[in-house]
Amino acid sequence: MRRLAIILAMGVLLNLFGCTGQAKKTADPTNEEPLNSVDDVQNGLVHKTLTPEILSKVKDDELEQVILYNIAARIADDGDELGIVKSLTPGQRAIYVTMIVEGEVDNGGFNQFYYNPSGQFADMMEDAFNIIEANQYADLVKQANTVYAGIKEDLEKYKDGTTESFSESYDNNPLNDLDDKFYALDEDGTLSKLRVKYIRSNIKEFVTD
Numbered sequence: 001m002r003r004l005a006i007i008l009a010m011g012v013l014l015n016l017f018g019c020t021g022q023a024k025k026t027a028d029p030t031n032e033e034p035l036n037s038v039d040d041v042q043n044g045l046v047h048k049t050l051t052p053e054i055l056s057k058v059k060d061d062e063l064e065q066v067i068l069y070n071i072a073a074r075i076a077d078d079g080d081e082l083g084i085v086k087s088l089t090p091g092q093r094a095i096y097v098t099m100i101v102e103g104e105v106d107n108g109g110f111n112q113f114y115y116n117p118s119g120q121f122a123d124m125m126e127d128a129f130n131i132i133e134a135n136q137y138a139d140l141v142k143q144a145n146t147v148y149a150g151i152k153e154d155l156e157k158y159k160d161g162t163t164e165s166f167s168e169s170y171d172n173n174p175l176n177d178l179d180d181k182f183y184a185l186d187e188d189g190t191l192s193k194l195r196v197k198y199i200r201s202n203i204k205e206f207v208t209d
Contacts, residue, residue, distance in 0.1 A: 048073050050208045060196050067095045067199060067206055082120050090131055091205035095195055097121050097128035101141065102191060109179040110144045111170055114152075115159070122148070132198045136185055144178050151175075 045062060046069035047054060058066050071092060075084045085093055100121060104113035113119060121128075122145055129138035151174065158169035170176060185191075199206055 045069055046073055050206055052203060052207055055199075055203055055206060060200075063199055064095060064099060064192060064195050067092065068099050070206075070208065071096050081117075085121065085124070089205040090127075091198060091202050093124065094128040094131040095199065095206075097124045098132060098134070098137075098191065098195065101125055101128075102186075105179060105182050109170070110148070110175040110182070111155075111173050114148050114155070114175075115166060115169065132194045134191055134194050137182075137191065140178060140181055140185070144175060147174050147178065 045065050047066065048070070050066070050070050055063075055066070071084070071088065075081045078084055085096055088096065100118050101113060104110075104116060104118050114122065125141040125145070126138045129135070129141060155169055155173075158165040
């Protein structure tokens with residue numbers, strides 16, 4: 001169920017940013033109401049501003065999505081995803097990056113993570129997982145970055161925009177072995193629990209009023 005929520009969150013982000021990873025400027029940055037285009041789908045989980053009062057009322061099983069969508073709304077207004085993510089507090093950045101990584105890997109493995117625009121966050125992964133004390137994940141993504149560095153040049157030939165080439169990029173790809181290790185780490189939902197624990201313990205990092 002939790003993995004489904006992460007994938008749904010990724011779907012909303014794709015709707016905001018489009019297939020190329022470019023954000024769509026669809027919202028008035030002065031509007032503090034939830035984004036209507038996403039609110040109808042996500043039942044009011046998207047807020048342009050987060051206050052201590054709002055966060056205190058959010059259920060634990062919705063807290064990660066609220067943080068993710070708040071950041072996504074800021075990116076949609078600005079259009080510079082990487083720039084916004086770099087400007088976030090360490091905690092905000094950790095939640096955003098770890099959820100992006102989890103969503104991509106759960107959906108299509110590390111190969112998909114690096115293939116898509118999400119790969120721009122590769123250098124942030126290790127720190128992001130360490131911040132929320134997901135140390136085994138931090139070690140795993142460090143290994144993934146090392147593996148990818150060794151095959152990056154070979155994978156470039158598959159980036160022609162076709163599904164056929166994307167599918168072929170999985171053949172004999174050493175990143176595939178790391179996918180199973182990632183899934184095994186989170187069979188009991190540990191990653192989500194660590195994110196929620198960090199948010200609750202560092203709430204000031206997530207207040208945007």
